[in-house]
Amino acid sequence: MDVRILRSEVDGKATPPPSKSYTHRAFIAASLSPSALVENPLFSDDTLATLKACRFIGAEVTRWKDLIAFRGVEDVESSGYINVENSGTTLRLFLGILSHSKRICVIDGDSSLRKRPNRSLALTLNKLGAKIWGDYDFKAPLKVCGIVTGGEVSIRAESSQFISSLLFSLPLAKYDSEIKVEEVKSRPYIDITLHVLEESGIEVKADGKNFYIPGEQSYSLKTFSVPADFSSASYLIAAGLLAGRVEVLNMSDSRQGDKRIVDIAKQMGGNVRWDKENGVITAKQSELEGIEVDASDIPDLVPTIAVLAAVARGKTTIYNAEHLRIKEIDRIDGCYKNLRSLGIEVEKRRDGLVIKGGSIRGGTVDSFGDHRMALAFSLLGLVAEEGVTVKNAEVVSVSFPGYFDVLKNLSAKVEWIKS
Ligand SMILES: O=C(O)C1=C[C@@H](OP(=O)(O)O)[C@@H](O)[C@H](O)C1
C-alpha cells in the first residue's frame, strides 16, 4: 500500500510505541529465566519474530493485554527451522542463544535479512565452541548448533548486535569469557543489553571495550517494564518541528542513544523542550539550520535527521554512518534516492550524506521495504506544496504499527492508496 501525506499543520499529544531494542532483550532474558513478566512490550513485526524465536527455544509465552508472562527454559534444546523475517536483532541475538543447542537449527530471514552479514559474530561463536555453517559473509540462512563453552576472544564488529549476542550467550557457557572489542559502532545498544542483563541478575564486568563474563550463570529476570522508543519518538518530534506542535508523552530518561534527537534538534535551532520529570518532549515548528552530525552511535536517527536537513537552511553533513549500509537496505543510498526524488540537493559519501536544505514541492518516495524510510520520509509531505506519496508504506509495522493513525490524530492529512 502507498500512503499520501498532504501539506498540513500538526497539533496535539502523541505517545510513541514501546522500545523495540528493550522488547527484544526483555523477551530473550525472560525466556531464559524460570518465570518472568514483561510489561508494555512492543508488538510489532520485529518483536513478534523474537517472540516466535523464544517459543522455538521452548519458552512458554502467555499474553494478557499489555503483559506477557514467560516460563523460561533451563537448557536450549531446539532443532528445526525458524524464520525471523526482517529482524536483524533477532537473528544476531539468537545466533548466540542457539549456539547452546546440541541439535541443529536453521535460522533464516526475509530477502532483506538474507543480505546482511554476520561473519565476525559467527567466526567468534565458532572459536568459542559453536558450529555455525554459512557462506563467506555468513548471511542467512545459517545452520547452527552448540556448544559454546567460553574463552577469550577479540572481535571487530560491524554491528553492535554481535557484541550483544555474545553478552547474552556467554553467561550460559561452562567457562568464563573475555571479549575484547577492537572496533564497534552503535555503542548505546550494548548499554541497553547490559541494562537488561543487570535486571536479569547476570554479572558482566564492562571496562570500556572489554567485557569479562563469568560462566555458569543463570538468568533471573522477574518483571521488566519496557520504556518508550526514542527512535520512534524522533518521527513525532520531527513532525512538530516541521509542521506545528507535538507533545510527545511517556519520554522518561533512558539508556537509549537515540534520546540524542533532542540535542540534535536543539543544535539545528529547533524549539524543543524535554520535561524529564513529567516525561514530555514538546517540539514546535522552527526555522532549522544545517549542522554536522557524527552518526556513529545513532544510526537509526539518520533518516529523521535527513528529512530535517532537507528543509533546514544551509548544509547538513552526516558522517561516521557507514554502518547504515548494512541495515534493512543501504540507508545512505535510500536517503540519497528519496531526497533526490523530492528535488533536494544531496551528495552521497562512503560514510554519510551532505544535504543542502531547500523547499519541497512534492513527489513520490519509496520505503524500499525499509520501515525507517517510510516513517521518516512521509513527514516531508507535511511541508511539501503538493504532498508526498510513500510507496510500500505498510512496512512501518516493523517498528511502529499504527504510525499513520498517530499522524492523523495529530491532524496530519493522510490518505491510503491501494497500489
Ligand atoms: O541492538 C539493537 O537493538 C540495535 C542495534 C543497532 O544496529 P547496529 O548495531 O547493527 O548498528 C540499530 O541500528 C538497530 O536498529 C537495533
Ligand SMILES: C=C(OP(=O)(O)O)C(=O)O
Ligand atoms: C536496523 C534496524 O533493526 P534490525 O537490525 O533489528 O533489523 C532498525 O530497526 O532500524
